Amino acid sequence: MDHNVFDDPRITAIGLLFEASAGLSARFAAQFEEHGLSPVEFEVLMRLTRSPGHQLRMTDLAAQTSLSTSGVTRVVDRMERDGLLRRRACPSDRRSSYAVVTAAGLARLDETLPGHLQIIEQWFTGQLDPAALDSLLDGLRRVRDAVHPGATAGSTDPAPAHVPSAAGC
Amino acid sequence: MDHNVFDDPRITAIGLLFEASAGLSARFAAQFEEHGLSPVEFEVLMRLTRSPGHQLRMTDLAAQTSLSTSGVTRVVDRMERDGLLRRRACPSDRRSSYAVVTAAGLARLDETLPGHLQIIEQWFTGQLDPAALDSLLDGLRRVRDAVHPGATAGSTDPAPAHVPSAAGC
DNA sequence: GAGCAACTATAGCCGCAGCAATATTCCCTG
DNA sequence: CAGGGAATATTGCTGCGGCTATAGTTGCTC
Numbered sequence: 001m002d003h004n005v006f007d008d009p010r011i012t013a014i015g016l017l018f019e020a021s022a023g024l025s026a027r028f029a030a031q032f033e034e035h036g037l038s039p040v041e042f043e044v045l046m047r048l049t050r051s052p053g054h055q056l057r058m059t060d061l062a063a064q065t066s067l068s069t070s071g072v073t074r075v076v077d078r079m080e081r082d083g084l085l086r087r088r089a090c091p092s093d094r095r096s097s098y099a100v101v102t103a104a105g106l107a108r109l110d111e112t113l114p115g116h117l118q119i120i121e122q123w124f125t126g127q128l129d130p131a132a133l134d135s136l137l138d139g140l141r142r143v144r145d146a147v148h149p150g151a152t153a154g155s156t157d158p159a160p161a162h163v164p165s166a167a168g169c
Numbered sequence: 170m171d172h173n174v175f176d177d178p179r180i181t182a183i184g185l186l187f188e189a190s191a192g193l194s195a196r197f198a199a200q201f202e203e204h205g206l207s208p209v210e211f212e213v214l215m216r217l218t219r220s221p222g223h224q225l226r227m228t229d230l231a232a233q234t235s236l237s238t239s240g241v242t243r244v245v246d247r248m249e250r251d252g253l254l255r256r257r258a259c260p261s262d263r264r265s266s267y268a269v270v271t272a273a274g275l276a277r278l279d280e281t282l283p284g285h286l287q288i289i290e291q292w293f294t295g296q297l298d299p300a301a302l303d304s305l306l307d308g309l310r311r312v313r314d315a316v317h318p319g320a321t322a323g324s325t326d327p328a329p330a331h332v333p334s335a336a337g338c
Numbered sequence: 339g340a341g342c343a344a345c346t347a348t349a350g351c352c353g354c355a356g357c358a359a360t361a362t363t364c365c366c367t368g
Numbered sequence: 369c370a371g372g373g374a375a376t377a378t379t380g381c382t383g384c385g386g387c388t389a390t391a392g393t394t395g396c397t398c
Contacts, residue, residue, distance in 0.1 A: 005282055006219045010289040013302070014193070016309040017293070021190040022235065023316030024183070040354090050175045058377060066191065071355050073378055095363045095376040113174055120179040123316045124186070128308055133182070136308030139297055140185040147192030147292045209384090227347060240385050242348055264346040264393045 020124075027119050035112040036082075040067065040075055042116075045084065045109045048101045055100040057090065072099075084108055196288050204281040205251075209236065209244055211285075214253065214278045217270045224269040226259065241268075253277055 005011065025039070032042050047064045048056050056064070062072040076099045079085040084105035090096035101109075125133055174180065194208070201211050216233045217225050225233070231241040245268045248254040253274035259265035270278075294302055 005286075006215075008286060010286050010294055013294050013306055014289050016306055016313055017190055017193070020309045020312040020316065021186055023313065024186070027316065038354095046175075059375085068356055069377070070357080070379080074355075093364070093376085097377070117174075117177060117179050120183050124312055125179055125182050127311050127315050132304070132308055132311075135301070135304040137182055137185055139301055139305030139308075140189045142296050142301075143293055144185055144189040144192065146296050147189065147196065207384095228345085237386055238347070239349085239387080243385070262346085262394075266347070 024120075024124060027123055028116065031115050031119055032112065034115070035108060037108065037112060040065070041079060041084070042109075042112065044072075044075055044079065044099075045101065045105055048085070048099060049106065049109055053100070054106070055088065055098040057096050057098055059096070061099055079105070193289075193293060196292055197285065200284050200288055201281065203284070204277060206277065206281060209234070210248060210253070211278075211281065213241075213244055213248065213268075214270065214274055217254070217268060218275065218278055222269070223275070224257065224267040226265045226267055228265070230268055248274070 028042075029039050032039055037045070043065055044061065047061060048054055058072050058076065059069060061067075061076075062069045065072070067075065076085055076087065080087060080099075083102060086100045086102050088098040088100050090098060128136060197211075198208055201208055206214070212234055213230065216230060217223055227241050227245065228238060230236075230245075231238045234241070236244065245254055245256065249256060249268075252271060255269045255271050257267040257269050259267060297305060
């Protein structure tokens with residue numbers, strides 16, 4: 001029990017990261033639900049809204065989220081049924097289709113975002129003084145860049161740097 | 170586009186936290202799979218093994234993981250079928266039952282842990298010099314303590330402080 | 339000691355999401 | 369321009385896990 005694995009600083013470190021992350025996720029989910037959104041739906045709304053024309057091809061949307069292409073198909077199904085999104089055929093490539101944010105989708109996002117930002121501030125960024133926060137973010141950025149989830153990532157990147165295949169459309 | 174929400178420092182911050190966390194999760198999942206474990210199964214194995222007698226009542230196990238009680242029932246079903254765990258009736262309370270780690274379960278954990286620790290070091294703790302790491306962990310601890318996932322948390326706590334109801338057993 | 343509320347584990351039902359298979363379309367090569 | 373390989377979206381199938389209902393057990397109160 002002297003060099004118990006459970007006391008290993010690495011276990012402690014990863015525990016802190018995951019608990020902080022999970023705790024925030026739970027707060028977010030609760031607030032999203034108040035506005036009739038699931039976490040994935042919010043993420044989809046964010047990704048699409050920040051994209052040019054408030055739209056993205058299904059594949060590209062999948063690449064920018066934590067979802068597979070079939071997962072995207074179903075989320076877009078639900079959100080289209082709820083009027084938040086709309087499918088649009090790609091004129092130049094008849095295999096592709098766009099998911100486009102509707103006015104209702106934009107409104108829903110606008111209605112959800114203030115509370116979301118407030119929660120981030122209350123439970124995360126506001127918990128630390130500016131210097132400590134910078135320090136934390138620097139560390140996270142280092143880790144993020146190292147582990148680079150590839151498709152899962154990109155939230156901070158203004159453009160995915162990929163610009164995969166939205167060329168002809 | 171001047172005060173675009175997407176460029177809000179809070180969005181950037183939470184993006185970094187989630188991407189780092191998700192990236193590490195993905196690495197972990199891949200390594201767990203090499204040893205025939207899912208992330209939840211690994212978590213269950215860790216929680217039980219660090220508990221006195223390598224066992225925990227189903228309810229307490231649920232409280233210490235990200236699972237509901239019915240979720241625990243099913244995970245334990247699977248792991249019992251695979252020989253990693255074993256159910257044991259609680260002698261003093263016939264409603265309760267224990268999940269106990271078997272020798273095979275311990276062996277599986279021992280076989281999985283070194284690689285797990287190595288991944289943590291390679292992609293997380295080893296990415297930063299000691300001072301920066303301390304800084305990062307301090308920040309995370311602050312956030313963790315604030316958001317305190319309640320049941321979901323506890324990974325770093327040697328004892329859950331609760332010591333819920335394992336009294337009579 | 340009978341009744342009742344709280345607790346414990348489980349089973350039914352459901353939605354979600356990944357993988358693999360499929361149909362369609364595109365593009366490149368000969 | 370014919371044919372084959374790659375890309376795109378969708379669907380079937382599966383496993384996972386939460387919520388709710390249920391059955392059994394406990395302890396408390398009258």
